[in-house]
Each structure stands twice: as C-alpha cells, then as structure tokens.
Amino acid sequence: MQKSFTTQPELFMAASDLDNQILSSLDSTEALLDWxxxxxxLAPIYATNTGRPSYPLLTLFRSLLLGIWYKLSDVQLAQSLYRDLLFRKFCHLELTSSVPEASTLGRFRNQLVKLELWDIxxxxxxxxxxxxxIIMREGRINIIDATPIEAAQSGSGNGKEGTxxxxxxxxxxVKNDSRGRQKSTYGYSVHTGVDEDGFIHSQSVTPGNVHDSQxxxxxxxxxxxxxxxxxAYSSKETRxxxxxxxxxxxxxxxxxxxNPLAEEDKRRNAEIAVTRGGGERPFATYKxxxxxxxxxxxxxxxxxxxxxxxxMAANIKKGAKFLVLYGLPEMRTTG
Structure with missing residues (x-):
C-alpha cells in the first residue's frame, strides 16, 4: 500500500516566519514537471494493496533527487529529512510525520534497479x-562522449561478511593523457549523449574496459x-x-x-572541438x-x-533554471 502524496499546507505554516527565499528555492523544480x-x-513499486502503507512514491523519488543534488549518502539524506524544512516541503513530509530511514531509501532504489525504471x-x-x-527536438545536435568512474570497491580479498x-x-x-602518459582506472564508464544546451538525452553505463565506440x-x-x-568514435563504420x-x-x-592527419583535417578537428566540448558538461556535473x-x-x-x-537530477535542475530565466511559452502567453 502507498500513502498519499497530498499534504495539508497549514502544517507548514510554522515555517512562514523563516526566510521565504530559502524555503522557495525548489519551487521552480516543483512547478517544472507534471509529477x-x-x-x-513508479506505480509498480509496492503495488500490493495489503500490508503497512509505504511512504508516497514521489516522496521517495524526490528524496533520492535531493540526495544527488546535495551530495548526501542515504544516512545523511535521512538525517536531513528530519531537520531540513526545505527538504520536508519538497518531499511533502508534514511537520508531524515520520521520514524515510536510510534503509527505506535504499530499498526503494533497489526497486528501481529491479524494475529497470531509470531509462523510462x-x-x-x-x-x-x-x-x-525547454528541450528543443527540431534541428538538435547530439554530442556523445564517455568518462571513467572509479570503483569505490577496488580492494583485494573479501570483507568481514565474505563479500x-x-x-x-x-x-x-586505460587511456593516454594529453602528454602520452597511460592512466588506468578500475571502475565503470558512463557514456552520454547531450544536446547543445547540455541536456542528457541518452546514457549507458558499462565496465571500464568497454571501448567508448561500442x-x-x-x-x-x-x-x-x-x-x-x-x-575514439572515428571509423568508416561510423561514417x-x-x-x-x-x-x-x-x-x-x-x-x-x-598516415598522419592532413592539415585540412586538423583544422576541421579544431572547429569541431568548440562544440564537442559541451559533451563534458554532464561529467563535470556528476563529478x-x-x-x-x-x-x-x-x-x-x-x-x-x-x-x-x-x-534526471541534472536535467531537472537545468530545466528549472531555464524556467526561472525564461519562463514557459504558455505562461507568457496567458499572463
């Protein structure tokens, strides 16, 4: 069972004397999407009609977004949900209600994994x-790139529980840097495709030894x-x-x-690099x-x-920024 995501606004009135700008800092994110x-x-998660009611699915989903935006572990996120009024407001957690524990947040994320929901x-x-x-489809370009992500778990042997x-x-x-020195990273590669504004349209994650072109x-x-x-993507097959x-x-x-590059190709590469550099944006955001x-x-x-x-967190945050800067076409025409 699932609790309702609807809250009673008066339960937030105790916060009305605080700095309204702080408590309203996620309002553009709230207004951006049809939640x-x-x-x-998310409905297939905890879809049973029996058992103890779970937290609203949007509460849990928004909590995970907060954890990414503010660089919080599940434990830190759960603690912040207890004491942070902005977090409670965004997740529709009334002042008198309990908040999800770290284990609850982890189980919810595991359901996203199990049901393969992230790309949907x-x-x-x-x-x-x-x-x-906000995202423009007609005439858009696609900038593809990849970056290595180090595995936090890279030690030898087993832990206390045998894992x-x-x-x-x-x-x-394995990759050579600009000076020709070889750099090795044990982990994964994140591959993304972004448009000229930096919105992420496609993404995949592979073991680090998978070549970008694959x-x-x-x-x-x-x-x-x-x-x-x-x-790395240059080949006759690609062309x-x-x-x-x-x-x-x-x-x-x-x-x-x-067969070194001709001068014409060098000039072409330099021109392409100006736009292609936009493919690094999501990696800078992530890291x-x-x-x-x-x-x-x-x-x-x-x-x-x-x-x-x-x-998703990056696109939502960028979209909310666009909303604040430019508004929406329907908002301008009606208002």
Whole structure:
C-alpha cells in the first residue's frame, strides 16, 4: 500500500516566519514537471494493496533527487529529512510525520534497479521538458562522449561478511593523457549523449574496459541533425552509419602512424572541438557538483540506475533554471 502524496499546507505554516527565499528555492523544480505522470511510472513499486502503507512514491523519488543534488549518502539524506524544512516541503513530509530511514531509501532504489525504471523515467522527464519547449527536438545536435568512474570497491580479498572488496563487474579503463602518459582506472564508464544546451538525452553505463565506440549506437538518437564526437568514435563504420541515417558527420578524425592527419583535417578537428566540448558538461556535473567521481554501489545494474538518477537530477535542475530565466511559452502567453 502507498500513502498519499497530498499534504495539508497549514502544517507548514510554522515555517512562514523563516526566510521565504530559502524555503522557495525548489519551487521552480516543483512547478517544472507534471509529477503525477512520474508517479504513474513508479506505480509498480509496492503495488500490493495489503500490508503497512509505504511512504508516497514521489516522496521517495524526490528524496533520492535531493540526495544527488546535495551530495548526501542515504544516512545523511535521512538525517536531513528530519531537520531540513526545505527538504520536508519538497518531499511533502508534514511537520508531524515520520521520514524515510536510510534503509527505506535504499530499498526503494533497489526497486528501481529491479524494475529497470531509470531509462523510462529519464525519457518521461525529457518528454515533459520537450513539451514545454525547454528541450528543443527540431534541428538538435547530439554530442556523445564517455568518462571513467572509479570503483569505490577496488580492494583485494573479501570483507568481514565474505563479500568481495573488489567490484567484480567493473573493469580497467586505460587511456593516454594529453602528454602520452597511460592512466588506468578500475571502475565503470558512463557514456552520454547531450544536446547543445547540455541536456542528457541518452546514457549507458558499462565496465571500464568497454571501448567508448561500442556504445555509439546506444547513444545515437536517429533524429539528430549532427553527431559530434571525439576521435575514439572515428571509423568508416561510423561514417557509413551516419550517412545511412542522414546525420551530419562531426566526428573528429584521427591519424595513424604511417598516415598522419592532413592539415585540412586538423583544422576541421579544431572547429569541431568548440562544440564537442559541451559533451563534458554532464561529467563535470556528476563529478564536481554531485560528488560522483567514484561509485557508491557494487554491480553494473545498481550503478546504471544511480547514474541514471543523476542524469534526471541534472536535467531537472537545468530545466528549472531555464524556467526561472525564461519562463514557459504558455505562461507568457496567458499572463
């Protein structure tokens, strides 16, 4: 069973004398989406009509978003839900109500993993942003890229409970830096496709030893005007694929030992790099703003779901910023 997400506003009146700007800082996020549609996609979780009522699904989902935005572990998030009025307001937790424990938040996330919901939820978020003309579909470009994420569990041997310290589903990501020095990272690779505004349209997570180019077809949308990518994706197969789909080829060329790049290709690569740099935006957000340079969980499925939640969190936060800066077309015409 599920508790209702509806709250009684008067139960928040005790906070009315506090700084309203702080308590309203997530109002644009509240107004951005049709949240009941999100809730309908979460409905299969705890769908039974028997047993003790669970927390509202949107309360749990919004809690996970807060944990990503504010770089909180489940334990820290549960503590913040107890004492932070802004968090309670966003999650519709009345002042006299209990809050989800860390174990409850973890079980809810595990249900997202089990039901493979993250990509469905990301698609719904993006569809809603498209319907509000925040994400533009017509004439959009797609910038694809990948970044290694270090596995937090990379030690040898087993822990106290006999579980391996090293994540068995991760792999070694090996890459040369700009100075030709080899850098190895044990973990996963996050592959994303973003538009020119930095909204994430497609994403996948693989073991670190999977080459970037192997996720090319996962990230191609099929309706983009142009595909931008670094030289890791450069191949005749890629060029043929883009020609077949009618997508402009803006993939950097690469030279070989006995076949160096021509000056024309060097100039072309430099021009492409200006736009292609936008593909780094989600990685900067994940690692610098959300503290996700290392994984928090063991296993591919859990990490794919967690970084999927991070993609939603990034798009929602960016969409809310657009809403504050520009408003929505329907809001301007009616008001």
């Amino acid at each position: 009941p549609k999100i809730e309908s996609l 939820l990301l698609a719904e978020v993006n569809n809603q942003l498209e319907s509000k003309n 391996p310290k090293k994540d068995p589903e991760a792999g070694w990501h 996720e090319r077809d996962t990230l191609i949308l099929g309706d983009e005007a142009a595909l931008y990518a670094d030289a 043929d694929k883009l020609e077949e789909l009618g997508i402009e080829d803006q993939v950097r060329r690469k030279g070989y030992r006995n 610098q703003h959300y503290g996700l340079a290392r994984t928090r969980f063991m296993g591919l499925a859990k990490n794919a779901t967690f970084y999927g939640l991070a993609a």
